[in-house]
Amino acid sequence: MSSIRYAEFKSRPYYGVLEPASALEHLIVAEGxxxxxxxxxxxxxxxxxxxxxxxxxxxxxxxxxxxxxEALRELGFARFHTSATAAAxxxxxxxxxxxxxxxxxxxxTGSESALSIFVKACTDAGLDYQGLQTEHRGSLARxxxxxxxxxxxxxxxxxxxxxAHCGLLLLVRDHYSRRIGAFQGVNINAEDPSDIPAKEEMFx
Amino acid sequence: MSTPAAIxxxxxxxxxxxxxxxxxxxxxxxGAPLPAFSGGAHIIIEMQDGDQTRRVPYSLMSSPLDTSDYxxxxxxxxxxxxxxxxxxxxxxxxxxxxxSPPANLFALDLxxxxxxxxxxxxxxxxxxxxxxxxxxxxxxYELHYGVRSRELGAYIDELxxxxxxxxxxxxxxxxxxxDFDTLLSTQPAGTHLYxxxxxxxxxxxxxxxxxxxxxxxHVHFEHFSKAPPGxxxxxxxxxxxxxxxxxxxxxxxxxxxxxxxDAPYLCxxxxxxxxxxxxxxxxxxxxxxxxxxxxxxRASGKKIMPCVSRFRGKRLVIxx
Amino acid sequence: MxxxxxxxxxxxxxxxxxxxxxxxxxxxxxxxxxxxxxxxxYAVNMELHKDGRKGTAYEEPIDMDEHYLAEMRDRALVxxxxxxRCQSLxxxxxxxxxxxxxxxxxxxxxxxxxxxxxxDGDQWHWINRPMGIDQHFTFGDAxxxxxxxxxxxxxxxxxxxxVLDERDGNLWMDAGMVTTQxxxxxxxxxxxxxxxxxxxxxxxHEKGIFQRALKYxxxxxxxxxxxxxxxxMTVNPRLDTSPENYHQWGPExxxxxxxxxxxxxxxxxxxxxxxRLPRSNAILFPIRCYLLSMRDLSTVPKWxxxxxxxxxxxxxxxxxxxxxxxxxxxxxxxxxEYDDGSPTTPGPFPD
Numbered sequence: 001m002s003s004i005r006y007a008e009f010k011s012r013p014y015y016g017v018l019e020p021a022s023a024l025e026h027l028i029v030a031e032g033x034x035x036x037x038x039x040x041x042x043x044x045x046x047x048x049x050x051x052x053x054x055x056x057x058x059x060x061x062x063x064x065x066x067x068x069x070e071a072l073r074e075l076g077f078a079r080f081h082t083s084a085t086a087a088a089x090x091x092x093x094x095x096x097x098x099x100x101x102x103x104x105x106x107x108x109t110g111s112e113s114a115l116s117i118f119v120k121a122c123t124d125a126g127l128d129y130q131g132l133q134t135e136h137r138g139s140l141a142r143x144x145x146x147x148x149x150x151x152x153x154x155x156x157x158x159x160x161x162x163x164a165h166c167g168l169l170l171l172v173r174d175h176y177s178r179r180i181g182a183f184q185g186v187n188i189n190a191e192d193p194s195d196i197p198a199k200e201e202m203f204x
Numbered sequence: 205m206s207t208p209a210a211i212x213x214x215x216x217x218x219x220x221x222x223x224x225x226x227x228x229x230x231x232x233x234x235g236a237p238l239p240a241f242s243g244g245a246h247i248i249i250e251m252q253d254g255d256q257t258r259r260v261p262y263s264l265m266s267s268p269l270d271t272s273d274y275x276x277x278x279x280x281x282x283x284x285x286x287x288x289x290x291x292x293x294x295x296x297x298x299x300x301x302x303x304s305p306p307a308n309l310f311a312l313d314l315x316x317x318x319x320x321x322x323x324x325x326x327x328x329x330x331x332x333x334x335x336x337x338x339x340x341x342x343x344x345y346e347l348h349y350g351v352r353s354r355e356l357g358a359y360i361d362e363l364x365x366x367x368x369x370x371x372x373x374x375x376x377x378x379x380x381x382x383d384f385d386t387l388l389s390t391q392p393a394g395t396h397l398y399x400x401x402x403x404x405x406x407x408x409x410x411x412x413x414x415x416x417x418x419x420x421x422h423v424h425f426e427h428f429s430k431a432p433p434g435x436x437x438x439x440x441x442x443x444x445x446x447x448x449x450x451x452x453x454x455x456x457x458x459x460x461x462x463x464x465x466d467a468p469y470l471c472x473x474x475x476x477x478x479x480x481x482x483x484x485x486x487x488x489x490x491x492x493x494x495x496x497x498x499x500x501x502r503a504s505g506k507k508i509m510p511c512v513s514r515f516r517g518k519r520l521v522i523x524x
Numbered sequence: 525m526x527x528x529x530x531x532x533x534x535x536x537x538x539x540x541x542x543x544x545x546x547x548x549x550x551x552x553x554x555x556x557x558x559x560x561x562x563x564x565x566y567a568v569n570m571e572l573h574k575d576g577r578k579g580t581a582y583e584e585p586i587d588m589d590e591h592y593l594a595e596m597r598d599r600a601l602v603x604x605x606x607x608x609r610c611q612s613l614x615x616x617x618x619x620x621x622x623x624x625x626x627x628x629x630x631x632x633x634x635x636x637x638x639x640x641x642x643x644d645g646d647q648w649h650w651i652n653r654p655m656g657i658d659q660h661f662t663f664g665d666a667x668x669x670x671x672x673x674x675x676x677x678x679x680x681x682x683x684x685x686x687v688l689d690e691r692d693g694n695l696w697m698d699a700g701m702v703t704t705q706x707x708x709x710x711x712x713x714x715x716x717x718x719x720x721x722x723x724x725x726x727x728x729h730e731k732g733i734f735q736r737a738l739k740y741x742x743x744x745x746x747x748x749x750x751x752x753x754x755x756x757m758t759v760n761p762r763l764d765t766s767p768e769n770y771h772q773w774g775p776e777x778x779x780x781x782x783x784x785x786x787x788x789x790x791x792x793x794x795x796x797x798x799x800r801l802p803r804s805n806a807i808l809f810p811i812r813c814y815l816l817s818m819r820d821l822s823t824v825p826k827w828x829x830x831x832x833x834x835x836x837x838x839x840x841x842x843x844x845x846x847x848x849x850x851x852x853x854x855x856x857x858x859x860x861e862y863d864d865g866s867p868t869t870p871g872p873f874p875d
Contacts, residue, residue, distance in 0.1 A: 012723070023417020024389050100393035103416035126317040126394020130692070131419020147709055147767045150608075168771060175723055179715040186767055190774025191850070209747040239746050240622075240802035268803060305746040311805045313691055314615035341618065421692050470743055478743050 020045035023105035026053035031110025032060035033138035035068035086114035097125035116181035241306035243334030260287035267336035317394030319345035324401025456510035474512035488517010545761035573751035612699035620674035622801035683812030780851035828862035
């Protein structure tokens with residue numbers, strides 16, 4: 001479990017802790033380790049919470065056999081769907097958002113990467129991001145957009161990082177764009193390309 | 205920011221809408237178009253009432269697409285500080301007046317998939333302008349409008365013509381109440397809610413929305429109530445080094461302006477935060493009437509909004 | 525504003541490749557020099573944008589100088605290479621029309637020899653003589669213009685233009701034309717709020733600068749524009765110092781030597797103004813860039829003296845954020861010749 005808070009970086013997404021809200025219905029979207037955030041949310045919620053709730057659960061990149069899916073199924077959600085990954089969950093999430101009423105509370109949890117994808121689907125559907133609850137669980141690996149070639153590199157764990165598209169060595173800044181769903185990567189050795197700093201593991 | 209640039213206008217028409225409401229039309233003396241504005245904007249009308257200068261905000265109700273004149277509907281408030289009474293009794297066609305440029309603290313969120321508007325009584329005025337704007341720019345919307353009676357409801361016929369099925373009327377005289385629970389539980393994702401009317405109605409809508417799970421960023425409201433009158437009091441201005449006497453029907457902001465102190469403002473209704481002033485010393489009780497300060501700021505006694513709030517006690521010193 | 529300004533004689537010049545950009549002496553002295561004291565620190569340095577002093581960049585509400593045509597050519601080149609430099613989120617269309625109206629009205633009123641606007645209801649006729657443009661169009665109908673309204677008019681106006689939507693007591697950067705920027709990306713920042721797009725700026729958040737600046741900006745009303753100045757330094761007269769192309773221009777940051785500093789290093793001044801737009805309730809935020817070489821500065825003794833003192837006393841965080849570390853000492857050495865230690869007169873204007 002990560003309890004890291006990033007409020008000191010003004011453009012860095014700030015994730016909270018999911019709390020049961022007063023709402024007529026609930027839509028919960030979780031990925032991987034986010035399963036535990038969902039279990040804690042339900043434990044805090046009043047009886048009958050799950051009977052008003054839909055859960056979309058993306059098991060993770062490799063469908064690990066960790067029992068999360070079965071544990072979530074037993075919580076008795078009114079609607080419960082699973083998918084292999086966050087990206088694979090998006091079409092179903094978009095469908096749910098099309099039918100969503102404003103009297104529905106939206107909860108999102110999972111890795112940094114999964115949250116980027118879920119938040120973007122919600123804002124594209126017309127929801128203001130300030131009304132979404134988010135909780136980070138799992139990997140801190142980042143999605144990074146290369147400001148030069150615009151390509152997005154997934155699962156970045158090092159500082160600096162190599163752009164998977166144009167090959168430039170990128171400084172991963174704490175500057176984050178919700179619209180793109182990625183951090184900004186800027187060439188680290190533009191002034192002297194022969195200066196190649198060592199990569200350090202920073203985002204696990 | 206200093207006082208906004210003023211616009212000189214002539215009252216071109218005064219129309220009695222019903223027994224409580226009059227509509228005032230303002231034009232430029234040379235007939236040139238007035239500045240464009242956005243639906244939900246207000247102007248501040250300056251009134252020379254004897255030796256007192258009043259500046260009172262009113263919503264623009266005319267279409268933002270037609271700025272040949274500005275129109276405001278003003279409901280007579282016999283219990284108020286006297287601005288509406290002045291407008292009803294003294295203002296006649298041909299009179300020269302001064303207004304502020306339009307400012308908008310109740311704008312449409314143009315990202316909305318749908319706009320849901322709820323109006324009570326004279327709170328209809330911003331929605332008249334906003335619905336005209338949406339007719340031009342497109343955008344899904346519906347208006348729910350509650351009035352005491354057919355006789356006291358303003359602009360019902362015009363709205364029915366213009367909005368047709370998008371207008372939903374509710375008459376107190378027929379015991380028709382808006383069903384906020386149903387209304388707010390059936391709105392599609394991406395809807396923005398706007399409410400303007402009497403304070404109890406706004407509170408009820410906000411409470412219902414909150415309980416139903418509406419995020420705050422999708423909920424917009426505007427109080428049309430004005431600063432209430434109260435007991436006279438005096439205040440010391442530490443930076444100007446003077447004292448001002450605030451009469452019963454005057455606000456602290458007006459008293460400062462009358463004394464020649466240039467204080468910032470925008471809404472003059474306790475909502476925008478621009479006139480927020482530090483309290484240096486307070487031996488007594490500040491009667492907060494604003495919608496701006498947080499509860500802890502009020503309790504601290506360190507802040508006051510001079511456009512609406514008053515004081516009772518021995519000594520008030522503010523940093524102005 | 526009452527009387528109109530005299531039309532400058534437009535010059536050729538490039539902001540890339542051979543960098544043939546050069547200021548005439550009149551253009552140097554009219555620049556909005558950003559330092560009113562001998563040291564610099566962030567402040568909410570906002571003031572009303574009016575009562576322009578004759579013969580300065582403040583004379584007209586929207587300034588135009590001798591580099592107009594050269595700058596517009598450079599903008600067109602940038603857009604050819606990277607159309608993402610001009611973007612507008614879908615809800616900002618009305619703000620684009622507001623921007624077009626404001627810029628056309630200002631230009632026609634300030635420089636009637638160069639620009640004219642005739643309005644007959646929504647049928648408008650716009651003439652831009654320096655650029656050879658004669659356009660009839662329907663206000664509000666984007667299909668009657670070759671580009672969207674924001675792009676159309678900002679291809680004809682010096683400086684960058686950002687359009688800020690007001691929501692939830694905050695300002696959101698939801699549209700813009702950005703080709704003369706000091707190392708920030710519209711494509712990345714579009715959609716961010718006031719605090720988010722300022723996230724990379726050091727020190728100012730802690731000093732509460734942005735909270736106060738935002739409150740001031742939210743109060744900007746129609747007919748009452750506001751302005752402030754900002755600055756940095758740039759190697760070569762390059763307008764387009766974008767992060768997108770940083771890997772191309774970045775190496776130039778190391779090219780300053782005591783021999784070339786006078787003509788190769790530029791003070792980059794941003795005259796930022798803030799205009800409430802009527803129909804959209806958005807705020808137009810023009811960021812006009814002025815470039816003065818160290819040699820240009822030395823022709824105004826007070827400015828060279830002050831630049832020397834500002835660079836000497838600049839906090840290291842700011843020097844690093846502004847990207848000055850490679851050449852700051854060289855510039856201080858060169859400028860020291862213009863600083864005899866005597867006091868400077870108050871205010872930013874030349875003696």
